[in-house]
Amino acid sequence: MKTYLFPGQGSQHIGMGENLFDTFPDMTATADAILGYSIKELCLQDPNRQLGRTQYTQPALYVVNALAYRQQLKDNGEHPDFVAGHSLGEYNALESAGVIRFEDGLKLVKKRGELMSTAPKGAMAAIIGLTSDKISDILADNGLTSIDIANYNAPTQTIISGLEADIQNAQTYFEQEQAMFIPLNVSGAFHSRYMQPVQNEFSQFLDSFTFAAPKIPVIANIHALPYQADSIARNLADQLTHSVRWLDSMHYLLQQGDMEFLELGPGDVLSKLIRSIKSQFKPNTVAQSSQPSPAPKSADNQTTTQPDRKQDLKTPQQRVIDWNRSYPIGTQVNAKGYDEILTTKTQAVILFGHRAAIYMQGYNGYFALDEVEPVKHAATPA
Numbered sequence: 001m002k003t004y005l006f007p008g009q010g011s012q013h014i015g016m017g018e019n020l021f022d023t024f025p026d027m028t029a030t031a032d033a034i035l036g037y038s039i040k041e042l043c044l045q046d047p048n049r050q051l052g053r054t055q056y057t058q059p060a061l062y063v064v065n066a067l068a069y070r071q072q073l074k075d076n077g078e079h080p081d082f083v084a085g086h087s088l089g090e091y092n093a094l095e096s097a098g099v100i101r102f103e104d105g106l107k108l109v110k111k112r113g114e115l116m117s118t119a120p121k122g123a124m125a126a127i128i129g130l131t132s133d134k135i136s137d138i139l140a141d142n143g144l145t146s147i148d149i150a151n152y153n154a155p156t157q158t159i160i161s162g163l164e165a166d167i168q169n170a171q172t173y174f175e176q177e178q179a180m181f182i183p184l185n186v187s188g189a190f191h192s193r194y195m196q197p198v199q200n201e202f203s204q205f206l207d208s209f210t211f212a213a214p215k216i217p218v219i220a221n222i223h224a225l226p227y228q229a230d231s232i233a234r235n236l237a238d239q240l241t242h243s244v245r246w247l248d249s250m251h252y253l254l255q256q257g258d259m260e261f262l263e264l265g266p267g268d269v270l271s272k273l274i275r276s277i278k279s280q281f282k283p284n285t286v287a288q289s290s291q292p293s294p295a296p297k298s299a300d301n302q303t304t305t306q307p308d309r310k311q312d313l314k315t316p317q318q319r320v321i322d323w324n325r326s327y328p329i330g331t332q333v334n335a336k337g338y339d340e341i342l343t344t345k346t347q348a349v350i351l352f353g354h355r356a357a358i359y360m361q362g363y364n365g366y367f368a369l370d371e372v373e374p375v376k377h378a379a380t381p382a
Helices: 025-035 039-044 054-076 089-096 102-117 132-141 164-175 193-206 229-238 246-254 269-280 307-313 316-326
Strands: 002-006 082-085 123-128 148-154 157-162 180-183 260-263 332-335 349-351 355-359 366-368 372-374
Touching: 002 054, 002 089, 002 269, 025 039, 025 054, 025 102, 039 054, 054 089, 054 102, 082 089, 082 246, 089 102, 089 229, 102 193, 123 164, 132 148, 132 157, 132 164, 148 246, 148 269, 157 164, 164 180, 193 229, 246 269, 246 349, 260 269, 316 349, 316 355
Parallel strands: 002 082, 002 260
Antiparallel strands: 123 157, 123 180, 148 157, 332 372, 349 355, 355 366
């Protein structure tokens, strides 16, 4: 099997797409008409030093990624089994899967870049050398509750996002744990709660577009599961304020079997990440089955039901699949350790390659799926 990967912001560089614009002149001209400037000039010369500015970076990457996909199809005619894109790159994944037209995707990322460029001043930093669990512990133990995790990129590469002063203040705590702390060259706290005003406006813009069902499975950043046709606009809006779960997305793909990955677009950031992820990946050794396990026998040889034990025997992936088949987003649940009834805000997901989890409205952290039970009147599929 094969997965095509599309990079996001940070992969741009002057000269990207050099051999693509003249190969696909009609698409290049379409991009120029939508953007109001020459995409070729921006990417190859950047005379006004705009390529590094979010409102220009995002359309430029989208166009180059889209042309690289066409070049790949032209060269070998091989369509992938799955597609995924990192943050901005997810729009290319959706475009390649037939969910949006090239033109509509460009209009979306143009608006997205413009809105994100107006976000409140913020900062982001890469934390290298610690697991995401350890990073969460450091944030909690030191009262750094105003900082969100923006990207789960690899087992020991995580991006944090927040207000500029808060990110600067966090540096000491991470360096005390022998982590590499690398401030990123961005102007906003992307993929965090601070993008909420942008999300609100972008949601309204999304309402004017029509989305088709994916022809190829597209793995969504926000929950590391394939996109569903009825949640495309919501996922794209939520992506602005939610973490990019790239590590979990790659684990999902690796669990599908023998998988080849090909990065389409400038640079090799995602190729390096997948090499790191694959080197530490341990496939789930418990065989999944759609057949129920036989019920255990009691001492008097009578069949008894032990639902809790059967639940324990399920793989995390199967628990996630079963939950998502039975309970939609917005289901009311009881959670262990909480007196009040909570409401789910995401589908169930696999975290860190092995943990079945779900997120609740009003809470940033995840809840273990085996500690959550739907209340008796919870909604079920129609």
